[in-house]
Amino acid sequence: MTLATLPAAVEKFSTAYESLLTRSSNTTGWLNVLRQQAWSTFSELGIPTKRRGNELWKYTNLQPLAAADFVYGVSGSVTRDQIKVAGPWDDAWNTIVVVDGKFNAELSNLNGTAGLNAGSLAEAIAGGTGDVELQLASLAGREEYAFTALNTAFIDDGAYVAVIDGTELKEPIHVVFVTSNATENRASYPRLLVDAGAGTSLVLIETYLNLAETAQFVAPVVEMFAGERSTIKHYRVQMENEKSFHLGTTRISQLGDSDFTSTSFAVGASIARNDIHTLLNAPGASCTLHGLYMTNGTQQQDQEISTTHAKPNCSSNQYYKGILSGKSHAVFSGKVVVERNAQKSDATQKDLNLMLSRGAEIDAKPSLEIYADDVTASHGATAGHVDRDTLFYLQSRGVSEDAAKAILVRGFAEEMLNEFKPTALNEFVERITDERIPILLAESDTIGTT
């Protein structure tokens, strides 16, 4: 091995990176510096491997991603109808559509809502809108982490959402990241920056759709700033196709008395990771992180959920549910760090899994790191199956075996599905769940066993 050898799979991204630098119309000086720093970080790290000591990737083998080739910068066409069929939609929502990483004004549906500045990230960068220069990559992109570095090296466009102090938005903001149909295996790096001012109230839905049938590599990065006393209800819907790789990172920084709730619906991709971190950065901040993941076949879904209590009097709640079938694999890695001066912190962590098959695997690892002494904290994880008594109870009432199984799996999911409040979104996740259950049950061998 020589010193010139690059880490795993870096080389194949370098041509794309060089072409971005020559092609991108986005030539803002500070952005170029940011990209170069991030590229240099990624070049050193490469795609993470399962090597010993690499706790973040202990249960997740990214070899299929490292072995695949992706082209960058190829964009296809997408219609509004395709988006409406593939994902949730409501005409009343303020919708931003980003196709293959690029903001698309025609497909977007921005209703000119007062107090909301929403649209292209490239324009926000070029125009120096708000605090974009200060905020972009301040939560994700400068640290030693391959996927945020890779995304940051490729920042070109994406979505920008700013809500002016004191604005209470009636309708949700919907950011749709859609991968167009194409025969090539492509890489895209969706980026979203959300700046919620003091005293704002908003619902933000983030949806990933994939219209391609080939393997796509999607590595989004979302940064959100929750101002003082702001209330943000965030939803994340991940609907990649079954061959794709989705490695998403979400970073939230919360100011005093802000309340952030995030609910994730993760069903897509071959290998997927939902990595979310909330920083409770001022007293009185609270966050609730929820999610439902469903896996079948040889799918892998990771939930990498972490919260840092940096200041006193904050509360956090992590609660996830998984339904696993076939030979699929899921990871729940929940982490709460309570720093030394973060007294009166309250933290709970819970991960419940319904194992529909013996071949499925869950690695659940809730963990608490507490450095303060006046803290209330609890954590737990379970993996169980539907037992024979429960199934018999429904059957004795005349419900057929197949219908009973579907009712029981749906019942397990119900609590999380109810967390999706906007009507069109709720209907969407319920429909997808109902469509997914027979697929999960077809690969099930544990329901009704003792």
Added chain:
Amino acid sequence: MLEINNLHASVVDIENSEILKGINLKVNKGEVHAIMGPNGSGKSTLANVLMGRPDYEVTAGSVVFYGESILGLRAEERAHRGMFLAFQYPAEIPGVRPWQFLKAALDSKAESRGEDKMSVRAFSKLFDEKVEAVGINPTLVKRSLNEGFSGGEKKRNEMLQLEVLQPSLAILDETDSGLDVDALRIVAEGVNSMRSPERSFIVVTHYQRLLNYITPDVVHILVKGKIVRTGGPDLALEVEKDGYKEYLAAAGANA
């Protein structure tokens, strides 16, 4: 309507676990039969075997319901033919609401008979009527099935299901266990209001007290897997006074 002949049953996959050792029982239309017995006599097993619980294996004998042998049928098929089991310990099922699951039950039954499914509107009306009739707290039935229900609420919920499903044979498996007098009365009222010349009941109970409220036509004493005595309502009072001692002694001597 129901004829049980020489029924033997064991626990699945466990050797020498025979619990029912030759049950003979005939229930006519419109009759209420009480099956009484000490703990471990097999009365609860009988109720569950009749409904087709997969934990038990029938090793000999026959069960004929409306002229058809039902031992080869799954629980839902028995339900479609008009059988119902009220559970001693109803399962708690998170995320499943009583409304939703009873609609599914009626839909499955309609499907099995080649009939049209009841519309959501018609079912809602029926359901609301029954909720009122049973006197169950309407907010309770919006919650997950039996989750966090008290003992009495669970039993009341079983009565709600009985009312909605309108079976021709209802088997109550120690429905009175763990109930206070008020709850006991509710169960009894449920049963009494549903008594009809077309509907039969098998009431399995350890104690006589439920039979203060539900007057049976026939009382059977089940001891060690066999019916050792059959009589009228007075037999229950006799057991209340004297207990099962003499029957146990007799069964022990025979064993």
